[in-house]
Structure formats: structure tokens, C-alpha cells
Amino acid sequence: MVTQAPSRTQPRSNRVLVSVQQFWQKRAPDLIPPIIGIAVFLTVWQLFSWSGATRLPGPLSLWTDTRTRELLLYPFFDLGGLNKGLFWQTLASLGRVAQGYTAAAIVGIAAGVLVGTSPWLNKATYPIFQFLRMVAPLAWVPIALVALQQNQPAAIFVIFITAVWPILINTIEGVRQIPEDYDNVAKVLQLSRKDYYLNILFPSALPYIFTGLRIAIGLAWLAIIAAEIVMSGIVGIGFFIWDAYQQNYISEIILAVFYIGFVGLLLDRLIALLQMKIAPTRK
Amino acid sequence: MSLLVAVDQVDKVFSLSDGGEYIALKGIDLTIKTGEFVSFIGHSGCGKSTLLNMIAGLSLPSSGVLTLEGKKITEPGPDRMVVFQNYSLLPWRSVRENIALAVNSVYGDLPKGDRRSIVEEHINLVGLQQAADKMPDQLSGGMKQRVAIARALAIRPKLLLLDEPFGALDALTRGNLQTQLMRICDENNVTAVMVTHDVDEAVLLSDRIVMLTNGPGAEIGNILDVDIPRPRQRMEVVEHPSYYSLRSEIIYFLNQQKRIKKLRARKTTAVARHGLEKVNLELGFVPLTACAPVAIAKEKGFFAKHGLDEVNLVRETSWRGIVDGIAGGYLDAAQMPSGMPLWFSLGGHNNRPLPVVSALTMTRNGNAITLARRFYDQGVHSLDSFRAMLHRTPDTQRRMGMVHPSSMHNLLLRYWLAAGGIDPDKDLALQTIPPAQMVVDLKNNAIDGFCVGEPWNLRAAMDEVGFTIATDREIYDGHPGKVLGVREDWAVAYPNTHIALTKALLDACRYCADPENEPEIRQILSQRAYLGTPIDYIHLGNPTTKVCTLDKPMREYAHHLFFGDGANRPSRTEPLWHMAQLARWGDVPFPRNWLEILERIVRVDVYSTAARELGLLDTKFTRGHIHLFDGTDFDAEDPIGYLNGLAIKRDITIAEVVLDGRMAALAA
Numbered sequence: 037m038v039t040q041a042p043s044r045t046q047p048r049s050n051r052v053l054v055s056v057q058q059f060w061q062k063r064a065p066d067l068i069p070p071i072i073g074i075a076v077f078l079t080v081w082q083l084f085s086w087s088g089a090t091r092l093p094g095p096l097s098l099w100t101d102t103r104t105r106e107l108l109l110y111p112f113f114d115l116g117g118l119n120k121g122l123f124w125q126t127l128a129s130l131g132r133v134a135q136g137y138t139a140a141a142i143v144g145i146a147a148g149v150l151v152g153t154s155p156w157l158n159k160a161t162y163p164i165f166q167f168l169r170m171v172a173p174l175a176w177v178p179i180a181l182v183a184l185q186q187n188q189p190a191a192i193f194v195i196f197i198t199a200v201w202p203i204l205i206n207t208i209e210g211v212r213q214i215p216e217d218y219d220n221v222a223k224v225l226q227l228s229r230k231d232y233y234l235n236i237l238f239p240s241a242l243p244y245i246f247t248g249l250r251i252a253i254g255l256a257w258l259a260i261i262a263a264e265i266v267m268s269g270i271v272g273i274g275f276f277i278w279d280a281y282q283q284n285y286i287s288e289i290i291l292a293v294f295y296i297g298f299v300g301l302l303l304d305r306l307i308a309l310l311q312m313k314i315a316p317t318r319k
Numbered sequence: 320m321s322l323l324v325a326v327d328q329v330d331k332v333f334s335l336s337d338g339g340e341y342i343a344l345k346g347i348d349l350t351i352k353t354g355e356f357v358s359f360i361g362h363s364g365c366g367k368s369t370l371l372n373m374i375a376g377l378s379l380p381s382s383g384v385l386t387l388e389g390k391k392i393t394e395p396g397p398d399r400m401v402v403f404q405n406y407s408l409l410p411w412r413s414v415r416e417n418i419a420l421a422v423n424s425v426y427g428d429l430p431k432g433d434r435r436s437i438v439e440e441h442i443n444l445v446g447l448q449q450a451a452d453k454m455p456d457q458l459s460g461g462m463k464q465r466v467a468i469a470r471a472l473a474i475r476p477k478l479l480l481l482d483e484p485f486g487a488l489d490a491l492t493r494g495n496l497q498t499q500l501m502r503i504c505d506e507n508n509v510t511a512v513m514v515t516h517d518v519d520e521a522v523l524l525s526d527r528i529v530m531l532t533n534g535p536g537a538e539i540g541n542i543l544d545v546d547i548p549r550p551r552q553r554m555e556v557v558e559h560p561s562y563y564s565l566r567s568e569i570i571y572f573l574n575q576q577k578r579i580k581k582l583r584a585r586k587t588t589a590v591a592r593h594g595l596e597k598v599n600l601e602l603g604f605v606p607l608t609a610c611a612p613v614a615i616a617k618e619k620g621f622f623a624k625h626g627l628d629e630v631n632l633v634r635e636t637s638w639r640g641i642v643d644g645i646a647g648g649y650l651d652a653a654q655m656p657s658g659m660p661l662w663f664s665l666g667g668h669n670n671r672p673l674p675v676v677s678a679l680t681m682t683r684n685g686n687a688i689t690l691a692r693r694f695y696d697q698g699v700h701s702l703d704s705f706r707a708m709l710h711r712t713p714d715t716q717r718r719m720g721m722v723h724p725s726s727m728h729n730l731l732l733r734y735w736l737a738a739g740g741i742d743p744d745k746d747l748a749l750q751t752i753p754p755a756q757m758v759v760d761l762k763n764n765a766i767d768g769f770c771v772g773e774p775w776n777l778r779a780a781m782d783e784v785g786f787t788i789a790t791d792r793e794i795y796d797g798h799p800g801k802v803l804g805v806r807e808d809w810a811v812a813y814p815n816t817h818i819a820l821t822k823a824l825l826d827a828c829r830y831c832a833d834p835e836n837e838p839e840i841r842q843i844l845s846q847r848a849y850l851g852t853p854i855d856y857i858h859l860g861n862p863t864t865k866v867c868t869l870d871k872p873m874r875e876y877a878h879h880l881f882f883g884d885g886a887n888r889p890s891r892t893e894p895l896w897h898m899a900q901l902a903r904w905g906d907v908p909f910p911r912n913w914l915e916i917l918e919r920i921v922r923v924d925v926y927s928t929a930a931r932e933l934g935l936l937d938t939k940f941t942r943g944h945i946h947l948f949d950g951t952d953f954d955a956e957d958p959i960g961y962l963n964g965l966a967i968k969r970d971i972t973i974a975e976v977v978l979d980g981r982m983a984a985l986a987a
Binding site for chain 1: 375376377394395396397399400401403405407409411412420421424425474
């Protein structure tokens with residue numbers, strides 16, 4: 037039995053190797069260019085930093101700087117207060133985004149359907165929406181702080197107010213763009229209001245709604261960082277950056293930026309995946 | 320069949336973004352009976368879909384009323400289900416779910432099982448069992464349209480509305496679906512309205528075809544009844560005698576609409592020159608040997624010689640084209656059958672008297688009656704044996720072709736038949752067919768004979784599909800054939816042009832009558848711009864040429880009379896004879912004020928001036944009595960007495976025909 041064990045694992049690891057090889061062969065043309073691109077970018081950055089033309093450390097400093105290396109290797113430590121691993125920092129920010137974004141999605145879609153189905157309402161609200169949409173997330177921060185007095189709800193409000201416009205405006209557009217043919221089918225069949233919403237309006241507007249949701253998730257993530265930088269004294273990746281800057285730990289900032297970029301990418305892919313599942317694009 | 324849909328004086332006006340208005344439809348009147356299949360046909364943008372949408376209730380009329388079973392249509396509903404052009408299936412629902420949505424919404428109070436079986440039944444009806452769970456984007460266009468039809472039929476609408484249902488499909492699929500739709504409609508007695516621009520589809524599927532004119536202000540131009548019995552098979556429909564005439568009627572209509580659009584866009588203004596009011600003329604003609612004077616006047620420069628430098632000859636394949644051109648005002652003048660000016664003036668066209676005058680008879684004779692060759696082989700060699708044959712086989716519907724109700728061919732043929740004891744409407748059916756189509760139809764057995772001008776009698780004989788049983792020389796020798804016709808308002812507006820035109824054509828007639836010129840004239844006529852037929856078929860005056868294989872009875876074929884002996888002067892007795900014959904067959908009423916009408920439309924003054932200026936002296940005042948082959952002389956002094964004495968005739972009406980005042984006509 038014991039002697040047979042290696043012979044059982046051997047073919048399995050072989051199989052894994054073979055499937056990795058196959059995967060690589062198939063996807064190599066898609067994977068090689070981005071890998072080269074990233075390598076060149078990092079190399080140039082590192083060389084630039086070595087040349088002494090800037091104080092900005094190169095990417096290698098993530099490893100060479102001890103503090104940063106620890107942060108990199110132990111993302112899960114929690115020493116209480118604000119002294120937490122980057123995983124917890126990111127999670128805290130994500131939690132705020134989740135709350136604000138969910139509120140934005142609910143309000144945005146509901147209001148969008150309402151406004152989209154009523155040409156009068158659409159005309160009435162159009163200038164207001166276009167005006168408010170243009171206000172930068174950071175500009176909302178002092179307003180939110182004054183209005184809500186506390187950091188936590190204010191941060192969530194900033195997420196909400198940033199994310200709601202693309203959802204709202206795309207939903208309105210999606211409802212307005214329902215092909216006349218579908219509306220005609222509904223009219224001829226005299227569908228009930230409920231049937232109309234469930235069978236015509238939502239399925240038809242869904243691609244637009246998802247476009248809004250995807251734009252909004254990116255904006256929400258951007259906004260939370262900005263908001264946290266301004267609202268000091270909370271756990272979150274944004275404040276972590278601000279804190280590191282105050283203490284001149286530049287390579288920590290670079291590490292945090294990598295986190296932010298990576299999480300943003302994940303969020304976008306997540307919504308895209310959701311869209312694929314719920315509303316696949318049709319010919 | 321009871322009345323299902325009534326469209327009463329409906330207008331549809333769209334307001335434009337620049338504040339203006341677009342009148343899409345104007346004064347639409349239409350009724351649709353239960354079980355009927357009606358098609359709307361017309362060019363793009365003529366408002367046929369708009370009309371369909373108004374019946375559906377998807378858009379409302381600007382004025383007028385549409386009713387379904389007497390109730391005003393104010394909103395869409397499942398009793399008028401629409402099959403949309405682009406199918407309009409919901410892409411996020413499978414075939415079954417798409418049909419189920421309709422069924423559940425309409426039959427919400429039925430038990431679930433019943434609803435499900437309705438859905439399955441209709442999936443089977445259109446043969447989509449295999450695809451029932453597929454999404455629409457996995458289906459071909461034809462399959463999608465079948466789903467749309469199944470969805471529509473599943474809710475048992477009172478009226479099925481189809482908006483170009485097969486427009487986006489390939490020919491093979493289209494054919495299959497048409498057959499399926501026809502079968503489903505026949506089996507379920509569906510009332511349907513279909514918008515289409517496919518002529519064959521319209522004829523194949525419809526009981527009636529509504530033809531719409533071009534917008535703005537589109538109207539119903541004409542409604543055709545399709546008298547092909549049901550159930551129909553595609554191949555049987557194509558072989559039905561009415562098929563080609565219906566088809567050509569629709570195509571003619573559509574082409575006419577296109578031309579009117581072009582002419583509206585062009586809007587020519589009169590070019591005055593050489594002391595003439597208008598030298599740019601559109602002159603209509605139909606390609607026949609008798610069009611020689613028109614062709615010669617153009618080719619040999621007689622128009623230019625008399626100052627008309629910009630005469631454009633408009634070749635029409637049927638007299639219908641000439642009628643529409645003159646009525647629509649886009650032809651200045653035309654070669655016309657001898658009865659046409661009268662027919663126009665007496666309200667033959669749309670029951671609206673339109674004064675049309677004639678100042679020149681361009682040809683006499685040149686017509687004959689041809690029967691299918693098989694009658695010759697059966698021993699039918701004379702009128703008597705023809706009658707005997709017809710009465711022997713009363714159950715067989717025989718058809719004969721003629722070119723226009725007002726043409727000499729129709730009147731000669733009817734006269735000849737009636738003189739032989741044959742009622743042209745009861746013992747036979749006469750059909751209006753363009754001249755160039757006669758021989759083809761005879762070959763296809765769509766008709767059994769015809770009366771038409773040369774070269775078509777000659778051609779039928781030479782091609783051995785028919786034989787000439789009588790020529791006009793025997794029936795009514797020297798009868799007027801083609802005349803020059805212009806609207807009276809035109810003649811009043813351009814009096815000198817009218818004289819110049821008459822002069823040019825009279826000059827050309829003189830040229831045509833010279834035997835020396837015959838080879839040249841035949842050669843010119845055979846060109847594509849005119850007859851477009853081999854020169855062997857074209858003969859002008861030499862009756863002895865042996866051209867066909869029949870040994871007996873040999874007739875003299877070509878005998879056109881273009882000039883001489885008072886041949887060209889418009890007579891007053893001849894139009895009176897026409898008037899009597901047209902009234903006899905019920906085409907127009909016999910005018911109580913016939914003297915006034917004759918004075919108005921026979922423009923001897925114009926002819927006389929033209930002839931004098933050409934140096935021709937008026938030789939005779941009358942052409943004498945009109946003498947016909949049955950021995951009766953036409954008494955020009957008592958036309959009503961003549962009509963009363965006839966044995967075979969329709970109900971004759973005698974009425975005062977009021978022509979518009981000349982000045983009123985000018986203003987219009």
C-alpha cells in the first residue's frame with residue numbers, strides 16, 4: 037500500500053502538469069503580452085527610481101523595506117485600533133462601499149424606472165441630475181460631514197452619492213430605450229402592470245442597468261479612498277495611505293496602491309460576471 | 320360574411336419636429352368582412368403600416384373613425400393581434416415562454432393545464448416542437464416568424480394583423496411560410512390584414528388587395544378582388560387565368576406611383592419658342608404599327624420642322640398608361656384609340672367627365688380579330704361556326720382580350736360578336752389586356768382570342784398560335800383607328816402649339832402613306848424605342864404578302880390607312896357612332912346633349928388650320944355613311960332610335976353630361 041502511494045500521486049501530478057501545459061498553450065497568445073507589459077513597466081519604474089531623479093522608491097522596495105515587507109507578508113494581523121493588516125483595512129473600506137453601493141443601486145434603479153417611464157418626470161429631473169452628477173466625490177465630503185456629523189455614515193453617504201448617478205441615468209436610459217416593438221406587444225396583449233415590469237421592462241432595461249452598475253462600482257471604490265483620506269481616524273485603506281504619507285513610509289503607500297488597484301479590478305470583474313449570469317448580451 | 324372592420328373617412332396627420340405637419344393618409348374608406356384576407360400594397364412610406372397600426376389601435380386616426388364589430392377602436396387589444404415585421408419576440412424568453420406570455424395574459428382565468436395545452440397546440444401548429452425550449456436568438460428568421468404567428472393565433476384574435484411578415488426572409492422560407500399561413504387561415508377561418516410589398520404574395524394570399532397611392536396624403540388607389548378559388552395551391556394560382564392580369568395590374572399601379580412621384584419632383588414649366596406657347600411636349604403612344612406617324616414625326620424631324628423642338632415620346636405599354644397620363648396631366652398629348660376622347664369626356668374615367676378633344680385622325684384600319692389556332696383546327700372558320708361552337712359548349716368560359724373599353728378593338732369585337740348573335744358579356748368574357756401581352760396570353764391559353772391592332776394579329780398567325788378570323792376591312796372598312804387627343808384645358812392654354820402638333824403629325828401621316836418610305840418606316844418601327852419586334856412582323860399596306868402557313872381563309876393583314884381622301888379630318892359622325900356603341904355596352908351614358916359634346920370635342924377648326932398651312936385643301940366634308948358588314952347603316956340623325964333597335968345590348972342610360980366650363984377647366 038505504501039509503495040503504491042507514489043505511483044497513485046505520480047499520474048495525478050502529471051495530469052495537473054499536462055492540464056497546466058494545455059492551458060498555457062491555449063492561452064499563451066493572450067497572456068504573454070500583458071506579462072511582458074507589466075515586466076517592462078516595473079523595470080522602467082525601478083530604473084527610474086535607482087537613477088535618483090525622484091524620491092519615489094521603486095517596486096523592489098516592497099521587499100527591501102522591512103516595514104513594508106511585513107505588511108506584505110502578514111496582511112491578517114490585528115493589533116487593535118488602527119494598527120491592522122492590509123486585509124482588514126481593505127475589508128473595512130469594502131464594507132463601506134458595499135453599504136453605500138447597495139443603497140445607490142436600490143435608489144438608482146427604483147428612481148430610474150420611475151423617471152424613465154414618465155416623460156414628464158424625466159424632463160423635470162433631467163437638469164437636476166445632470167447638475168448633481170458633475171459634483172466631485174470630494175466635494176460631497178464636507179457636506180456629508182456637516183449633515184451627518186459622524187465619519188462612518190458620512191463616508192457611506194459619499195459612496196452613495198457618487199455611485200447613484202450612473203445607475204440612475206443608465207436605468208432611465210434603459211427604460212426609455214425599450215424597443216417600441218416590445219411595448220407594442222405589451223399593449224396588444226394588454227399585459228398587467230406587474231407582467232409588464234417583470235416581462236418587458238426589467239429584462240429589456242437590464243443591460244443598461246448593468247452598464248450603470250459597472251461604472252458605479254468603479255466610482256464607488258475611487259470615492260471611498262478619497263473620502264477616507266479626508267476623514268481621518270478610521271480603519272480603511274484610504275486613511276492607511278494618508279497615515280503612511282504623514283509618517284513618510286512611501287513604499288507602504290505603493291503597496292496600498294497595489295491593493296486598491298487589484299480590488300478595483302476584482303470588483304469590476306465581479307459585476308461583469310454577474311451581468312453575464314443574469315443578463316447575457318443577446319444578438 | 321358579416322362586417323368586421325370598418326374604416327370610415329380616416330385621415331392621419333403627423334406633426335413634424337419643425338412645427339409642420341405631414342399628412343400620411345387621407346380619406347381612407349374600407350370595410351373588411353369576417354373571414355376575409357386583405358392585403359395592403361404600396362411603395363415604402365405610403366402609409367400602409369400606419370393604416371394597419373390604426374386598425375390595431377397602436378395609433379389613433381387624426382380624423383375619421385375605425386370600428387371593430389361596430390365598436391370604435393380606441394386602444395390596442397388581443398382581439399387584434401399583430402405579427403410584427405421584426406417578429407418582436409422577447410429575447411429573454413424561450414419559444415414556449417413567449418407564446419405562454421400571450422396565452423397567460425389573455426386566458427388568465429383558464430386553468431393552468433388548459434393554458435399549457437393551448438401553448439403546445441400552437442407550437443405544433445407551426446411545427447416548432449423541436450425548438451420549443453430554444454431562445455429566440457438561437458432560431459432562424461423563418462422560425463422566429465413562425466413563433467410570432469403561433470403567438471398571435473394562440474390567443475384566437477378576431478383579426479390577425481400582419482406587418483410585412485415575410486419581408487426579411489429568404490425566398491424559400493418565405494414560400495413555405497406563405498403556404499403554412501394560407502393553410503392555417505383556411506382551416507381556422509381567420510380574418511387577416513397583411514401589409515406587404517410583394518406582389519406575388521399579395522395575389523397568392525389575399526381575397527382583396529388594397530393598393531395605396533404614394534404619400535403625402537396617400538389614398539386607396541384601387542381595390543382588386545382576387546377571384547382565385549380557395550383552397551389555393553401555389554402552382555394552381557400561377558396558372559389561373561386571372562393571375563397574370565392581377566399581377567400586371569398591381570405592378571402597373573406601383574410603377575405608375577413611382578412615375579407620378581418622379582414627375583411631381585420634376586415639375587416642368589412650359590418653354591415658349593417660335594411663337595408657340597409650349598415646345599417641350601410629353602407625347603404618349605403605345606407601341607403598335609399604328610404609332611408610325613408619331614415615330615416618323617420624331618425620327619424624320621417633323622416635330623422640329625413645325626417648331627416643336629423638344630418633343631419627348633413616352634412609350635406606354637398599355638392604354639391605361641395613356642389614360643393616367645392624360646388624366647394626371649403629365650402627358651401633353653397622346654396617340655389614343657378613336658373612342659378615348661369621347662370616353663374621357665363622357666366620364667368613362669372614374670365617372671368624372673374630363674373634356675378631351677381631338678383634331679386629327681392619325682390612322683384608319685389596321686385591326687383584326689384573332690382566335691386561338693385550335694379553333695381553326697376544329698373547323699371554326701367563320702363567325703357562324705364560332706357562334707355554333709360557343710353554344711355547343713356553354714359551360715366552358717371563353718375569354719377574349721381587347722385593349723381598352725374605349726378602343727375601336729373593343730367596339731369592333733363586340734359589334735362583330737353581337738351581329739353574329741353572340742352576347743359579348745354573357746356568352747364570353749372580355750378582358751382588358753395590354754396589346755403586347757395578347758399573343759403571350761393566347762399562347763398560354765389564358766384567352767381564346769383577341770381583337771387588337773397590328774402587328775399582333777400577324778404575329779399570332781406567323782407564330783402559329785392563332786389565326787385571323789376577321790379583319791376590320793370586312794367589319795367596318797375605313798374606321799378610325801388612332802387619333803390625336805389632348806385635354807381641352809391644354810388645347811385652350813396652348814392653341815398654337817395644338818395646331819403645330821397637328822401639323823407635324825399630319826405631315827408625318829403623309830410621309831407614312833407613301834409606299835416608297837415603307838422599308839424605312841418598318842425599320843424605324845422595329846427599333847427598341849418603338850415596337851422592339853422583328854421587322855418581319857411589321858407590315859403597313861401591302862396585303863398580298865404571304866406571311867403565314869394557313870391555307871384558308873387567308874386574310875389581308877396589313878392595311879393601315881395613314882393619309883388621303885379625308886382620312887385625317889376628324890369627323891362628327893364617327894364619334895357619334897362611338898358614342899352609341901359605348902352607351903350600348905354600358906360604359907358611359909348616352910348624352911342627351913350629344914350635339915354639344917360633339918361640337919366641343921371634335922376640333923375641326925384646328926385640323927382645318929393645320930391642313931391649310933400645310934397646303935392641303937379640305938376635299939370632302941363628310942366620309943359618307945358608316946356602313947358595316949351586317950348591312951346596317953348607322954343613321955347619324957337618330958342615334959337613340961338606332962340604340963333602341965339593337966337586339967344585343969346592355970341597359971342603356973341617357974343622361975345630360977355636364978362638361979366643366981372651359982374657363983373653369985383652365986383655372987384647374
